[in-house]
Amino acid sequence: MASNRLSFRNITALAPMVRVGTLPMRLLALDYGADVVYCEELIDIKMAQCQRVVNEVLQTVDFVAPDDRVMFRTCERERGRVVFQMGTADPDRALTVAQLVQKDVAAVDVNMGCPKEYSTKGGMGAALLSNPDRIEAILKKLVSGLDIPVTCKIRILPSVEETISLVQRIERTGVSAIAVHGRFKDERPRHPVHCDYIQAVAQTVSIPVIANGGSSDPVKTNADIEEFRKATGASSVMLARAAMWNASVFAKQGPHPVEKVMEEYLKYAIRYDNNAFNTKYCLCQMLRDKVESPLGKKVQAAQTNAEISEAYGLQEFYQQIQDQLQTRRDALQSSSLPDRPVMEGDVTTMAVKFERREYPPQITPKMFLLEWSRREKLEQPLYEIVQRSQDRAFQATVTVADKKYRSSLWEKSKKFAEQAAAIVCLRVLGIPEGRIGEEDSGLVCKRKRERKLNGTTEEEETEGSKKRHVVDIKRRANGDDHEADAPPEQT
Known part of the structure; x- marks a missing residue:
């Protein structure tokens, strides 16, 4: 394996989360100490229609849908550490999407664990767990067709034996790592995580196993991450909700006040023109039981990033960024366009x-x-x-x-x-x-x-x-x- 390829051994990662794992949250997690960050699950059908656009104003690479929506945005800061997760049930379409993004990401991951309808419809997400032949076909196609690592994320099956049988078959496809969410398909966060299943998988395969599902119990602070790793016997740990609530859970020196974390998140959202409703959602998740506080109500009522900035007292920062972007935009436009009719x-x-x-x-x-x-x-x-x-x-x-x-x-x-x-x-x-x-x-x-x-x-x-x-x-x-x-x- 080339030395510049992403390694999944002994890492702590930001898990893929719908509406959460966009560029601002990923950069925030990296700032606080995450080694690897996953984007939110993106559906192959939508991504296959996108065009790769270099956004010189924001200094990002955007994958833009026919209706001009930015489906995936990334930047140089995360290039060697961002994993693109897709929802797919079709080997050929999966490869098409993966080849579209592979120059801008460090690895490609296939979602085989999400139990929600938007993911399972069409045979994607956790629906793939009952179709190992399809799993094998998708992963083999990706491994043979890409120059970057391929991984997948699963949930555990009804028995340890069935789970081990599946992961052994997955390992034979040539993937670089496998993330295991230690819950059954029908279980939710309120159910305890099955560390023994993850441990059995880790003892069976030679590729890195990334343990997932420990947010809040047992992982509440950074110190708990290593304990979760030991309890599961996994090579690495992936955090979802714990990181969503306070991304400084990745910081070894201890958690930062959530008010400071929200401010840093919002600054990234402003810098990279994050969708305002996505910004609102993430901030409300961080507010948790304070979502009905005066600040929470202001956030919920806001319709734009400018209004959200006002709620947090960041109007001056917001305007500074808008001025910087306009200056950059003007310079780019005036240098490339004629001044004659x-x-x-x-x-x-x-x-x-x-x-x-x-x-x-x-x-x-x-x-x-x-x-x-x-x-x-x-x-x-x-x-x-x-x-x-x-x-x-x-x-x-x-x-x-x-x-x-x-x-x-x-x-x-x-x-x-x-x-x-x-x-x-x-x-x-x-x-x-x-x-x-x-x-x-x-x-x-x-x-x-x-x-x-x-x-x-x-x-x-x-x-x-x-x-x-x-x-x-x-x-x-x-x-x-x-x-x-x-x-x-x-x-």
């Missing part, structure tokens, strides 16, 4: 950013575009917004005189995206946009400037509103060309 289908695009400091207070490109459209007796500019799920950035397309304009750069807010689209349109048409130092075009008169500076709501905020447009047409038809104040844009 380019046709993308029926849309004229340019690499344009809206810089607020380049315009007088209360004066914006959208105002100039709106006034020019009115002067030319055209319909109001119509803005369409899209959001990129990968990093939550926005892009707008504006339609003027049946032609479409868009900035090829993505903005941090809907309003900025609309302003950038307006700039593209104005520049392509050769129309003033209101920048500081630009000769007065008379498009936005002194009266309007004064109204804006006096706090009157900008009508441009609802340029895309169909209702507003109809009202304006009626006013013109009646000979009344005075403008009404419009409500602010809803974001």
Whole structure:
């Protein structure tokens, strides 16, 4: 075995946990002393549809589904120690997925122990325990087709003899290790773990055995990990719930206050743009019996990572990270995209950013575009917004005189995206946009400037509103060309 291959002997690992084992939790576990971290179980059918995307803004590698959801995100920090666990019942599909991710992970694991329906349907998870022929076919296919270690995770069978027979057959496939959850398929965490079964397996096979199922009883602290290892005779230990509740269980110097652990977790979630509902779930698991506390209620009510950050008093950290990511995004975009008009289908695009400091207070490109459209007796500019799920950035397309304009750069807010689209349109048409130092075009008169500076709501905020447009047409038809104040844009 090559020296750079991951070893499963004498390690402590973060177990695969659905909704928990995403990048922030994995990095947190590594910080506190875990040797190896497993991602949550990911289903082969979904992963097979993903594309590998290098995310230069977050500095991660993302596996992105057709609907733009990030199914698996990893980074250089964990590259040599992350195990990709998949749910599969098909040898060929398993190999397809494993080959897709093998350059970015240290090993591939097959879930053969999860008893829950989302895993067992289609013959995956614990359903595989009753189909040893399928187990053998999947593992042999993976071992022969990959350059990285292959492992699997099982639950124990009704008898020690049946369990030993299965693991011996698994060992012959050439896997590098086997994790054994010491409970039967129908047992749950409240049932005691069967250390004697794990011990029997460890005494039977020559490959490393990773003991699992000891969270809370017998493993409550880091000192208990070694006792669980001895009780099972296993080479290594894998922790799930104990690590979920407080990842510092991996720290040999003793547990850290859970409040500090939650804060460190949230910082990783912010840095790597973790899904907000996933972030909420993990924090609520750490809160445990305090989930109905004032803090817990704030977390449960939050809908975004920004709101969760506010609950923990991390607004300043959140904004710092957003600024860093935007700076990185701007640098990447400006270096790779042309600053001249380019046709993308029926849309004229340019690499344009809206810089607020380049315009007088209360004066914006959208105002100039709106006034020019009115002067030319055209319909109001119509803005369409899209959001990129990968990093939550926005892009707008504006339609003027049946032609479409868009900035090829993505903005941090809907309003900025609309302003950038307006700039593209104005520049392509050769129309003033209101920048500081630009000769007065008379498009936005002194009266309007004064109204804006006096706090009157900008009508441009609802340029895309169909209702507003109809009202304006009626006013013109009646000979009344005075403008009404419009409500602010809803974001």
